[in-house]
Amino acid sequence: MIHKKVVIIGGGISGVKAAIDLYQAGITDTIIVESRDRLGGRLWTINSEKTRGLKFDMGASWFHDTLNNPLFERAIKSKIVKYHFDDGKCQYVSQDDGDVPSWKFQTIVDEMMSYFKLAYDKDPSKPDVSLKRLCEEYMHKYKDRLTEEQKQYALGVIRALAELYHGETWDTLSGKYCFANMNQHVGRRAFVENGYYNVFQTVLKELPREYLNHNVKLNAHVDKIDYSNPSKVIVHLFDGRSYSCDYLICTIPQSILQITDPKDSCYLKWEPTLPPPLQKVLPDIHFGSLGKLVFEFNECFWPEDVERFYAITNTTSKPDLLGDLSFNAWDFPSVIVNYQALMRLPSLVILTQNPLSKYIERLAKEDKQQDIWKLFKPVLEQASLVPKGHQIPDPVAIYNSPWNGEYLTRGSYGTTPVGMNDPYKINQILNQGxxxxxxxxxxxxxxxxxxxxxxxxxxxxxREARFIIESEKKAKL
Ligand SMILES: Cc1cc2nc3c(=O)[nH]c(=O)nc-3n(C[C@H](O)[C@H](O)[C@H](O)COP(=O)(O)OP(=O)(O)OC[C@H]3O[C@@H](n4cnc5c(N)ncnc54)[C@H](O)[C@@H]3O)c2cc1C
Known part of the structure; x- marks a missing residue:
């Protein structure tokens, strides 16, 4: 069995960064074991099937927190990453009324955000309720101060902001926590124009080619971790290989780590079982179901200068996607990113949420493009401001993200469902290892x-590389 100082499970950005820092601190005897046949994890860029050179991100596509984002700083320095601060023109489109100017709802949306925060700051013992309930609470309390139009648009906008951030609907999101992280962002957001793949490349470059060739194992699925021996941890792979190590950094998404069914192909066996505090917090971590849909057209028929469209639904209830086949994308809010405005390319990327994102992933392959188009055409007809009765052209290609059904991810990224425990306390336990x-x-x-x-x-x-570097320093003293 090969012994390594550190085994890193997962070759996404977390695992790769840990390997880089260890390497640069002189801890070169490490290995990355990655289940997929590629590195990057949820950073995944696909090529257009129709337009040479055009790329679409199925996972991350923005740099958030640009005042405190080392990936963004690197991207600027690299000169190979093209980015754009997409805080330009937005258009809000309502199902009934078409274009809605923001003065009709913005102050109410701001006030509602303040209300959500105040409600829990003033009374920390207030039970968590869904975002939908919290909105209803606000609307009920202040109904005499609001016009019908303000109520309708503000609710629609709040839904769009929350649901397309988390990939979940407002009736399932925590009123207490769902805007907490969003409101803490530091700095603007920048859109990656030429694929997050390029961002990831700038990071990978920090590992020598030799390391990448010899110390990164692809198609290496870990199915058992044995830490019963106090002097080494043994990492077993599905294909029978195993590595022993002094330290283990596990970057497997918690949506996978929390699987307890031994029959599941991603079940990870710990020997002995994980310590009780970890067993307790893992089920508390939830992944949302953000979905991405790319519509590639031959030409642009929508406003060229609008960077984002927010489609504001006027429904407040969720259709039954299995029982009621008359629904379409107007039954949910959506956000539409305009590649024409950002990159002069006639494509639109639509963000969507559970249950629609999961429904779309499960559509039969043969009819998928046609079925997706049927769902979203009514929204694009409205957003494109094409006069009523005029036809919009069909897309030449449609692509959809796979994350919910992806067995190594099972969702998009962390979210805050109603009733969840304090995320800070959960991370306190995880961060202790x-x-x-x-x-x-x-x-x-x-x-x-x-x-x-x-x-x-x-x-x-x-953080985890630093922990090991410090531990090693202490051990040598
Ligand atoms: C649709 C979508 C949109 C997003 N948009 C943005 C955005 O705009 N901006 C932003 O900053 N972030 C965004 N994100 C989030 C961002 O992509 C992730 O936070 C980030 O990539 C996570 O990196 P990670 O290394 O922690 O996890 P991952 O990338 O998930 O890496 C974990 C790795 O572990 C591997 N693995 C799992 N199980 C095993 C096993 N048993 N054995 C071996 N290997 C295993 C996986 O294959 C994977 O490669 C988005 C994500 C999604 C899905």
């Missing part, structure tokens, strides 16, 4: 606005 040799990294192990983000993954890898 155990036995001073088994450590957890990953975007969801971060607190605050980096949680669930690519730079959160980066920070978590940095």
């Amino acid at each position: 155990f036995q001073n040799r088994i450590r957890f990294a990953g975007a969801e192990t971060m607190n605050g606005s980096a949680n669930g983000c690519a730079h959160g993954g980066w920070f978590s890898g940095e």
Whole structure:
């Protein structure tokens, strides 16, 4: 059995960053074991099937927190990453009324955000309720101060902001926590124009080619971790290989770590079982179901200068996607990113949420493109401001993200369902690891606005590498 100082499970941004920092500190005897046949994890860029050179991100596509985002700083320095602060023109489109100017709802949306925060700041013992309930509470309390139009648009906008951030609907999101991270972002947001793949390349470059060739194992699925021996941890792979190590950094998403069914292909056996505090907090971590849909057209038929469209639904209840086949994408809010405005390319990327994102992933392959188009055409007809009765052209290609059904991810990134425990307390336990040799990294192990983000993954890898570097220094004293 090959022995390594550190085994890193997972070759996403968290695992790679941990390997870089260890390497740069002189701890070169490490290995990354990655289940997929590629590195990057949830950083995944696909090529257009129709337009040469055009790329779409199925996972991350923005740098958040640009005042505190090392990935962004690197990207600027690299000169190979093209980015754009997409805080330009937005258009809000309502199902009934078309274009809605923001003065009709913005002050109410701001006031509602303040209300949500105040409600829990004033009474920390107030039970968590869903965002929908909290909105209803506000509307009920202040109904005499609001016009019908303000109520309708503000609710629609709040839904769009929350649901397309988390990938979950407002009736399932925590009123207490769902805007907490969002409101802590530091700095603007920048869109990656030429694929997050390029961002990841700038990071990978920090590992020598030799390391990448010999110390990164792809198609290496870990199915058992044995820490019964106090002097080494043994990491077993599905294919029978195994590695022993002094330290283990596990970056497997918590959505996978929490699987308890031994029949599940991603079940990870711990020997002995995980310490009780970890067993207790793991089920408390939830992944949302953000979905991405790319619509590639031959030409642009929508406003060229609008960077984002927010489609504001006027429904407040959720259709039954299995029983009621008359629904379409107007039954949910959506956000539409305009590649024409950002990059002069006639494509639109639509963000969508559970249950629609899961429904779309499960559509039969043969009819998928046609079925997706049927769902979203009514929204694009309205957003494109094409006069009523005029036809819009069909897309030349449609692509959809796979994350919910993806067996190594099972969702998009961390979210805050109603009733969840305090995310800070959950991370406190995770961040302690155990036995001073088994450590957890990953975007969801971060607190605050980096949680669930690519730079959160980066920070978590940095944190765990630092822990090992410090431990080694102490051991040598
Ligand atoms: C649709 C979507 C949109 C997003 N948008 C943004 C955005 O705009 N901006 C942003 O900053 N972030 C965004 N994110 C989040 C960002 O992509 C992630 O936070 C980040 O990539 C997570 O990195 P990670 O290394 O922590 O986890 P991952 O990338 O999930 O890496 C974990 C790795 O572990 C591997 N693995 C799992 N199980 C095993 C096993 N048993 N054995 C071996 N290997 C295993 C996986 O294959 C994977 O490669 C988005 C994510 C999604 C899905």
